[in-house]
Structures are given as structure tokens and as C-alpha cells.
Amino acid sequence: MSVLGGTREFLPGRADYDLRGPAVRADLLAGITVGVVALPLALAFGISSGAGAAAGLVTAVVAGIVAAVFGGSPVQVSGPTGAMAVVLAPIVAAHGPSSVALVSILGGALVLVAGAARLGRLVGFLPWPVVEGFTLGIACIIFLQQVPAAVGTTVPAGLNPLVGAGKALAAGVSGWAVATVAVVAVLMLVLPRLHRGLPASLVAVAVAAVGAELAHAPVARIGNLPSSLAPALPSFSFGAVHDLAGAVVAVAALAAIESLLSARVAATMTRGGPPVGPTRPDRELVGQGLASIASGLFGGMPATGAIARTAVNVRSGARTRLAAVVHALVILAVIYAAAPLVSRIPLAALAGVLLVTSLRMVSLATIREVVHASRASAITFAVTAIVTVAADLILAVEIGLLVAAFFALRHLARAARARRDDLPGPPTPADEHIAVFRFEGAMFWGASERVVTDIAAAADGALVVILRLSRLHLLDATGAKALGDAIEELEARGVTVLLKGIQDQHQHLLATTGALAKLRHGNHLFASFDDAAAHARSHVQRAG
Structure with a gap:
């Protein structure tokens, strides 16, 4: 009985949903809104990771549903994210796109074990300057990774994002690609001011795609997409697992950290609004682990909680997990009904979406607060951001924690x-x-x-x-x-x-x-x- 009682907290139940009319309507509207916003991001992050647009769509659908049902946050939206794309890009460069599904399954298993071991509350030990430096570093990497597609050139896989951006600019600039990026960026910035309810990123991508078709623009397109979803087990060998061990740990650590941070942000956003239920960090890890495993079984990427999409979900009035499920179903409908149209979207249009998204991830007010809080917080923030861009995301968190611990111990020692x-x-x-x-x-x-x-x-x-x-x-x-x-x-x-x-x-x-x-x-x-x-x-x- 004790084992059953211990696992029951991780299982979905009737209390996860509010089936009363007003709540269902709010969830449906929020889910449709997030689905429209998430579609171009899923395509863009899939391509940015090197796994391909199809992997991004599969992850948004499969992981989005599984994480919504089994996760610990009532309003969390999960799927492919920029941070995960950053981690996956060098993995794809070293081991090929076929490695992503196996990394997703194994990384998901580690996250699942962490949740079952009730390690979800450890994210509370991450210092604020480390979190903000990590976020700034990810935003910089996402921006730099889009430079080649934004200028219409390609660079060798596996390069440091800063080096890759420099090589892309040195190789030449395509006027068509830059014009496509400019159209998307302008529309994404202007449309919300005209009408807050407009899905700016989707409208911008659609306008750019139609314009490219009418002008017969010589720009690279997304290409073939799946017209259905079907399980596809990745090839498995102990040698492959050994080679990917470090990548699996990095993916699992990032999935856990980003998902728990996103859930924590969502919990703060829902305060003062309609009740949406508590966030359970251990169950969130279990749900995210299952989501990545399921995504890998369908050929997708590792999933995490997506802070931007979760924020849209909350602001759109989501009450329960139904909203996140609906968001995934909206993307699934696109796969079945509009795959040929989506395949014609220019890569530069998606680069424009991610360029604007990366800039929006950076809050100048927050940076000022961190920098002015203390000399220690400013140094911790800067070191974490620099290491994130120059080296590795997980290493950046580890070094950020060491720097923060050093200053905390120094303060403690001086106070003694x-x-x-x-x-x-x-x-x-x-x-x-x-x-x-x-x-x-x-x-x-x-x-x-x-x-x-x-x-x-x-x-x-x-x-x-x-x-x-x-x-x-x-x-x-x-x-x-x-x-x-x-x-x-x-x-x-x-x-x-x-x-x-x-x-x-x-x-x-x-x-x-x-x-x-x-x-x-x-x-x-x-x-x-x-x-x-x-x-x-x-x-x-x-x-x-």
C-alpha cells in the first residue's frame, strides 16, 4: 500500500481538470492561441537543432500532450525550446540527426528517475543571477545561430555560434533572405500594437511565405514534412549509449532545470487570477521525462517546459491541462491538413521569428536589477552568460553555481x-x-x-x-x-x-x-x- 500511495501523486486524476463550461471555454481558447503561436516556433527550433522541422512538430504534439497530462504544472506548455536546440546542435553535428531520438529517450529516462527520487525541489537552490545569466546566454546563442539562415548562407555544423555567425557574414549576404527576415521582424513588432489578439509570428511567417512564392524568391525552404505520426524506434546499441552518455546527461539536466524554472514562473504568473491548482515539481519531472521518452519513440526531440508559450497560455486565460492538450492538437491538425503548405515556408522567415524571440527573452530592466544588486551578483551573472555562449550550457550553470557559492562563502566568512x-x-x-x-x-x-x-x-x-x-x-x-x-x-x-x-x-x-x-x-x-x-x-x- 505504501508503494501505491507513493506513486499515486505522480498519476493524472479527475482533479486535474475543470469540466465546467466557463473553464472549458477558457482552456479551449487558450489552447488554440498557444497552438498558433507554437507552430512556427516548433518548426524553427527543430531546424535550429539540426534534427529538422519534422522533429520539432513531432515534439510539440507528442511531448506536448504527454507532459500536459502527466506533468506537475496545470498551465505548463511543453515542446521544443531554444535552449534544447542549442544543446542538441553540437550533438547532431557529432553523431548525426538519428542520435536525437535515442538521446531523447535516455535523457527522458534520467529526468523520470529524478522525479521519482523527488529531486524536483532542488531547482530552488539555483541563484537568481545564475538563472538570469543562463537566460541571457541562451538568447545570445539563439540569435547567433539564426545569422546564417538570416543572410542566406550555410556554415559547417558544430561551430561555436559566434564563430558560425562570423563565417556566415563573411561568406556573403542574400538580399532575398535579409528582406524576408525584415518583413517577419517588422510584422512581429507592429502587429501586436495594432491588435493584441493577433498571432503575430504566424501571420508574419504566412505573409513572408506567400510573398516568397509570388516573387519566386530564391530562398531555402523547410522541405518535406510528415503527413502523419507513427512510432519509430531508434537504433540501439551499447556502443551508441556509451558515446552519447555525456550528451544524455546534459540533455536531462537542461530538461529538468528549464522545465522547473518555467513551472515556477507560471506559478507566479497565476497568482491573483483564477485558481489553477498547485505546481508539483516532482510530478513535473516525471511528466517531462515521460514526454521526452514518448517524443523519442516518435522520432522527436527532448522536450522541456517552454517559458514563452507557457506565459502565452497563462495570459490567454488557461485554467487546466486541457489548454496544453488543445495546443498540441492544433499543431497535429496542421500536420495532417497543411503539411504541403508548411513545407514551402522560407527558412529565413523562421530565422526572423527566432531573432525577434531571442531579443524578447532579454529584459533590460532585469539585467539592470541584477547588475546593480551587488558586485557579486553582477560577476556571477556575467560569468554565467559568457560561459553559456563561449562553452556549454550545463558547464555555465555549474560555473555560475561555483561563483555564486564563492561569493556567498566569502560573505559568510567576513561576517564571522x-x-x-x-x-x-x-x-x-x-x-x-x-x-x-x-x-x-x-x-x-x-x-x-x-x-x-x-x-x-x-x-x-x-x-x-x-x-x-x-x-x-x-x-x-x-x-x-x-x-x-x-x-x-x-x-x-x-x-x-x-x-x-x-x-x-x-x-x-x-x-x-x-x-x-x-x-x-x-x-x-x-x-x-x-x-x-x-x-x-x-x-x-x-x-x-
């Missing part, structure tokens, strides 16, 4: 101190031979040596030292050992050490590291500062 304190009550002649230190902050490996060195130096000439530990918030093994060494050094100099206010959570650590054994007497532990001061004064008077 042992302040010189006064004795309570009226002063006595014995007080000049008593040194009192009040510990504040943390005694850990990054600060303990400095703190105990300061104590040893400041206690010169004292006969008794009182260490007040009641305000010591953090103590690790290194700090406890350093404290014991300081006690041993002072006692060896003939200085009696008294400890006051040891917290319960620190008592065992101080005992096991031998710090308490370094005291001259076991009765040199005090709960009251007054008692410790009285004992110190009595000891000095006896010594005199």
Missing part, C-alpha cells in the same frame, strides 16, 4: 567574528585580566583560522578568557577543531578558558572533535554569562 565584549555588573580590579569574546555568524572552514588567530592575539596578557557561543549560528567540523586548538593553545599559555552558551546542536560536534576535552576542568561550561563572569573574577582573585 569574535567581538571583544564587556563583563556584566560593576567593574572590579580583576576585570583587566579577563578577556571576553562574543562569537557571531559562523565558525566554518572558510573563517575559523582567522577568528581563532584574532582571539589568540587579543587575549595576550589575560589570565581568563570567556568565549560566548550562544550567538554562533553555524559550526562545522573544521570550526570545532579550530576552536579546540585555540583552547589548547590558551591553556598551554596558562590562560583559563571558560565556555558560555554552547547550543545543543553544537554540543555533540565540540565533544566529538575533542574541543571540550581541552578545557582545564569539566565545570568550565556555563549557561549564564553572569555565572561565567563570577567564576572568572574569583579565579583571578585567587591567582593574585
Whole structure:
């Protein structure tokens, strides 16, 4: 029964949907709106990844439905994304398009296991500057990746996006391609101002496609698309799995991080609006893992939660998962009804969509907030963004976390101190031979040596030292050992050490590291500062 009870939270149920008329109508309208917006993005991200437009459509449909049904967010929309396309591009360049389906299945399995292991809440440990730097880096990569298609040239696969963009510009510029991009960009920027309800990206792509056909423009087109969906198991071998192991881990990490971040953004967007139900991060990982597995079985790409499409879904009034399911069905209808028309869309038109999308991903206000928050946040943000563009997305997150951790530990270390304190009550002649230190902050490996060195130096000439530990918030093994060494050094100099206010959570650590054994007497532990001061004064008077 416990196993069944543990898995039930990951399974879909009747509570996931609101079948009352107003909610169903809101979900249908939101789903249609998102489907129209998602169609050109699915095509563009599929092509950008190297897997092809068909893979993008398959992912939007199959993964979109599976993630909607099994995921943990009521309003999350899943499918191919720019970040995943960035990760997949070098994989396709190294192993070919056929590797994408296998990577999708294996990566999805890892995400599924992470959800079953209840690791979904770990995304809360990602610092804000790392998230924003990661987002800026992805936006830059998406922009740079579209430069070759935007100028009508091709570059070798696997190049760094910045290098590829430079080579594309150096190879020459096609006026037709640039004009197509310009038409799409202008329409995407102008149409929302004329009518907010217009699907600007879809209208822009349609206008560009019709214009290219009427002018017989010599621009590259999408090409053949599937007219139906059917399972297609990828070829499997242990050698292929070994070769793709690193790629699988990178895909799984990105799918988990991006999906959970998107779900968290969606949860904040729904506050103050109609109730849509809670977000369950562990179930979200399970749903995204199943979605990528299903997508791979149909020849698609790994899926993640899509922040932009999810935002459109929420703003369009979505209440339940039905909206995300409808979005996928809208794209499916296009595959069956309009594949020949879609195949004639110029690649430059989709490049224009992604160029505008990448620019919209960058919030200048957010960048100002991060940069002005502190020097540490600005450096963490910049390092994460630069590594994302120059090297690797997962490496960028890892390095960003290390930089953020460095600054956090440095701040914690600087806050750790042992302040010189006064004795309570009226002063006595014995007080000049008593040194009192009040510990504040943390005694850990990054600060303990400095703190105990300061104590040893400041206690010169004292006969008794009182260490007040009641305000010591953090103590690790290194700090406890350093404290014991300081006690041993002072006692060896003939200085009696008294400890006051040891917290319960620190008592065992101080005992096991031998710090308490370094005291001259076991009765040199005090709960009251007054008692410790009285004992110190009595000891000095006896010594005199």
C-alpha cells in the first residue's frame, strides 16, 4: 500500500481538470492561441537543432500532450525550446540527426528517475543571477545561430555560434533572405500594437511565405514534412549509449532545470487570477521525462517546459491541462491538413521569428536589477552568460553555481567574528585580566583560522578568557577543531578558558572533535554569562 500511495501523486486524476463550461471555454481558447503561436516556433527550433522541422512538430504534439497530462504544472506548455536546440546542435553535428531520438529517450529516462527520487525541489537552490545569466546566454546563442539562415548562407555544423555567425557574414549576404527576415521582424513588432489578439509570428511567417512564392524568391525552404505520426524506434546499441552518455546527461539536466524554472514562473504568473491548482515539481519531472521518452519513440526531440508559450497560455486565460492538450492538437491538425503548405515556408522567415524571440527573452530592466544588486551578483551573472555562449550550457550553470557559492562563502566568512565584549555588573580590579569574546555568524572552514588567530592575539596578557557561543549560528567540523586548538593553545599559555552558551546542536560536534576535552576542568561550561563572569573574577582573585 505504501508503494501505491507513493506513486499515486505522480498519476493524472479527475482533479486535474475543470469540466465546467466557463473553464472549458477558457482552456479551449487558450489552447488554440498557444497552438498558433507554437507552430512556427516548433518548426524553427527543430531546424535550429539540426534534427529538422519534422522533429520539432513531432515534439510539440507528442511531448506536448504527454507532459500536459502527466506533468506537475496545470498551465505548463511543453515542446521544443531554444535552449534544447542549442544543446542538441553540437550533438547532431557529432553523431548525426538519428542520435536525437535515442538521446531523447535516455535523457527522458534520467529526468523520470529524478522525479521519482523527488529531486524536483532542488531547482530552488539555483541563484537568481545564475538563472538570469543562463537566460541571457541562451538568447545570445539563439540569435547567433539564426545569422546564417538570416543572410542566406550555410556554415559547417558544430561551430561555436559566434564563430558560425562570423563565417556566415563573411561568406556573403542574400538580399532575398535579409528582406524576408525584415518583413517577419517588422510584422512581429507592429502587429501586436495594432491588435493584441493577433498571432503575430504566424501571420508574419504566412505573409513572408506567400510573398516568397509570388516573387519566386530564391530562398531555402523547410522541405518535406510528415503527413502523419507513427512510432519509430531508434537504433540501439551499447556502443551508441556509451558515446552519447555525456550528451544524455546534459540533455536531462537542461530538461529538468528549464522545465522547473518555467513551472515556477507560471506559478507566479497565476497568482491573483483564477485558481489553477498547485505546481508539483516532482510530478513535473516525471511528466517531462515521460514526454521526452514518448517524443523519442516518435522520432522527436527532448522536450522541456517552454517559458514563452507557457506565459502565452497563462495570459490567454488557461485554467487546466486541457489548454496544453488543445495546443498540441492544433499543431497535429496542421500536420495532417497543411503539411504541403508548411513545407514551402522560407527558412529565413523562421530565422526572423527566432531573432525577434531571442531579443524578447532579454529584459533590460532585469539585467539592470541584477547588475546593480551587488558586485557579486553582477560577476556571477556575467560569468554565467559568457560561459553559456563561449562553452556549454550545463558547464555555465555549474560555473555560475561555483561563483555564486564563492561569493556567498566569502560573505559568510567576513561576517564571522569574535567581538571583544564587556563583563556584566560593576567593574572590579580583576576585570583587566579577563578577556571576553562574543562569537557571531559562523565558525566554518572558510573563517575559523582567522577568528581563532584574532582571539589568540587579543587575549595576550589575560589570565581568563570567556568565549560566548550562544550567538554562533553555524559550526562545522573544521570550526570545532579550530576552536579546540585555540583552547589548547590558551591553556598551554596558562590562560583559563571558560565556555558560555554552547547550543545543543553544537554540543555533540565540540565533544566529538575533542574541543571540550581541552578545557582545564569539566565545570568550565556555563549557561549564564553572569555565572561565567563570577567564576572568572574569583579565579583571578585567587591567582593574585
